Amino acid sequence: MEPTGDTRLDRFDAHRTRMNARILEADGAHLGVKRFFNLDTAAYRDGALDGRTKELLGLVASAVLRCNDCIDYHLEQCAEVGFADDEMMDALNVALVVGGSIVIPHLRHAVETLDLIREREAGA
Numbered sequence: 001m002e003p004t005g006d007t008r009l010d011r012f013d014a015h016r017t018r019m020n021a022r023i024l025e026a027d028g029a030h031l032g033v034k035r036f037f038n039l040d041t042a043a044y045r046d047g048a049l050d051g052r053t054k055e056l057l058g059l060v061a062s063a064v065l066r067c068n069d070c071i072d073y074h075l076e077q078c079a080e081v082g083f084a085d086d087e088m089m090d091a092l093n094v095a096l097v098v099g100g101s102i103v104i105p106h107l108r109h110a111v112e113t114l115d116l117i118r119e120r121e122a123g124a
Helices: 008-023 031-043 051-064 068-080 085-099 101-123
Strands: none
Touching: 008 031, 008 068, 008 101, 051 068, 051 085, 051 101, 068 085, 068 101, 085 101
């Protein structure tokens, strides 16, 4: 998704892109870091489970682990592969049940991010 303004989500996307490029610079990247990034990418490819389902699993795991950056990333991926808001909210409900009330602030963050994603899509 292309950023359309200066929202928190736009800033996150720009920062993530810039810093990932910096981390993976050809001459300075650690082989272990490169391998981990590749492993992460490969984990979401189609296998016994399709990549679409794996993105939803990534969203749930991110919420339970309380990683807002990860939540943002996986929400963007889930929206991109066509999950509806109610499907993502159903998955976030699973995260809330598994993670407990400490997940609530991250659920708030996720809902705000989903709103930003839909606003971005509407502006495209």
